[in-house]
Amino acid sequence: MNHTEMGRYKYEAGYEAAIVADKNFIRFRAMPIANTMKPQDAMLMFSCMNVRAYSAGDTIYKVGSFSDNEISLIIEGKVSASGHSAHQYSMLSAGDVFGLFSFLDEERLHSATLKAEENVKVLTIDRPYFDVITLEDPALGNQLLMFMFRLLSKMALQLEHEYAAMHEFALGRKV
Numbered sequence: 001m002n003h004t005e006m007g008r009y010k011y012e013a014g015y016e017a018a019i020v021a022d023k024n025f026i027r028f029r030a031m032p033i034a035n036t037m038k039p040q041d042a043m044l045m046f047s048c049m050n051v052r053a054y055s056a057g058d059t060i061y062k063v064g065s066f067s068d069n070e071i072s073l074i075i076e077g078k079v080s081a082s083g084h085s086a087h088q089y090s091m092l093s094a095g096d097v098f099g100l101f102s103f104l105d106e107e108r109l110h111s112a113t114l115k116a117e118e119n120v121k122v123l124t125i126d127r128p129y130f131d132v133i134t135l136e137d138p139a140l141g142n143q144l145l146m147f148m149f150r151l152l153s154k155m156a157l158q159l160e161h162e163y164a165a166m167h168e169f170a171l172g173r174k175v
Contacts (some may be wrong), residue, residue, distance in 0.1 A: 019043045024051050027075040028123060031095050033147050044140055048133055049073075049123040054116040060098075063113045067102030069127035071148070074098075077120030081112040091117070100151055103127055 019025050020039075025046050028034050034042045052072070054060060061068070063084055074096050081090040081098075092098060092114075102108045106127065125144070134141030 016043060019046060022046075024075060024121065024123065027094070027121075028073070031073065031075065033073065037143070041140070041143065044137075045143065046123070048129065048140070049125050052122050052124050054079075054120040054122075056116055056118045056120075058116045058120075060114040060116060060120075061110050063110055065110050067099075067106065067108055067110060069103055069106055070124045071097060071099045071103040072122040072124045075121050075123055078117040079120055080115050080117050082115070083112060086113070097151055099124075100148060103130075104148070 020043070025043070028046050028049075029042055034045065037045070054077075060079065063082070074092055074094050076094060079092040079096075079098065080088045081092060082088045090112075098112075098114060099110075102110055130141070130144065133144070
């Protein structure tokens with residue numbers, strides 16, 4: 001191994017060690033999106049994301065506002081979701097994702113107002129950068145797409161269960 005290769009190896013090893021020791025990476029690695037990934041793939045995906053912090057009380061975005069074309073994974077804290085009436089209908093916490101639909105559909109307006117209920121940290125990736133990833137590293141882009149597909153599938157299943165429960169309640173019988 002020559003001096004250039006040795007220097008590159010030390011740099012890469014140091015970079016990987018810095019990621020593995022990062023508290024945000026440790027939280028990310030514990031999330032369902034990353035806990036089944038190979039360590040190298042998890043580090044690569046994490047390195048594609050930005051860390052963003054919100055203080056308790058911050059409004060992340062408002063219902064009807066234009067999309068910032070980002071998908072966000074909560075790694076710490078709680079976020080409330082409300083609609084036009086400002087009535088809270090959901091609480092999101094570590095492991096939950098928001099912004100998926102506006103990430104996928106660039107013209108879609110936000111369907112909820114999101115507010116940090118406590119200090120919150122999220123990992124984000126924006127659509128233009130995602131597009132670059134899918135061109136430069138199709139395998140990583142595919143992993144991100146599969147994650148989004150699993151999220152959409154989970155959401156559809158939740159809606160199906162909620163519909164069945166409402167139907168059962170309204171008709172007073174099991175479906």
